[in-house]
Amino acid sequence: MKISTRGRYSLRMMIDLAQHYNEGYIALKDISERQDLSKKYLEQIIPFLSRGNLLKANKGHLGGYMLAKEPSEVTVREILESAEGSLTPVSCMDDCPNLCDKCEDCLTLPIYKGLYERILQYLDGITLEDIINRQVSDFTYHI
Amino acid sequence: MKISTRGRYSLRMMIDLAQHYNEGYIALKDISERQDLSKKYLEQIIPFLSRGNLLKANKGHLGGYMLAKEPSEVTVREILESAEGSLTPVSCMDDCPNLCDKCEDCLTLPIYKGLYERILQYLDGITLEDIINRQVSDFTYHI
DNA sequence: TAGAAAACCTATTGAATTAATAAGCAATAA
């Protein structure tokens, strides 16, 4: 039940891009230095975010990356879903009758579906703008 | 973000034990046959559930396993937490200043904490009794 | 009181995944 580094690094990279929105294209070198993440590893993560239409890129001198949408329009769900592939807690949910033929009678599947709904609902409610502007306490119930 | 087979099999085993509660000790052989799970693999999973004080065992002939508590007193959270070790979405939450020294300023940690709270709240609300008695639709929002 | 049946314990393994590193190619603005 852990989010992989690919998901976590993706979120940090996207937050960094949101913090430098309206500054034109940002070189990956700058992001990797600010966030202390391997530039080479980030390069491998980017295709996942590009497939989700989350990034615009510019090659060549003074090139770099930019958010494809405004920070207020990018949700954490989109980012983690693009990076991780799927946020379903069990893989049989992604391709049900093929991966397991007992979906119909499965007593546990509804539990995982309910969990998945709660996860999506929560992550859908947080945008990059929220992360930059909100207080730490806004995401948790207490303190 | 996937629940491992250890967690999934644990839940299925515990549901099976709940369905045969008040029938005395249930042999692992019976559970593995009914649930179509490797008996040898279940043997390795059991210590995790025992550590969480979820099981009573009896050795020898006519021995087996029993729920340590009534089905209505066992939550899915307890089961998955025992099996998986921890349900935190990022490992730095388990041992914060040691695994990462930037907890204080981390913009992403509050998001993961909020997610963790939602996950626990949901899984805490489901008991083995619920799973056996409730309708499928009780866990999901729609349909 | 032997013996079958069950839990319990430890080691091994093959496969997959993770988290990188490495080395170079392609595009482009100054």
Place this chain on the structure above:
DNA sequence: TTATTGCTTATTAATTCAATAGGTTTTCTA
């Protein structure tokens, strides 16, 4: 035209996953 940047593919070491295997110990019962 050259430095800078994104892009692509290959390789790898370590770890985790999901099991299989083989044996020991306990205990009921016939």
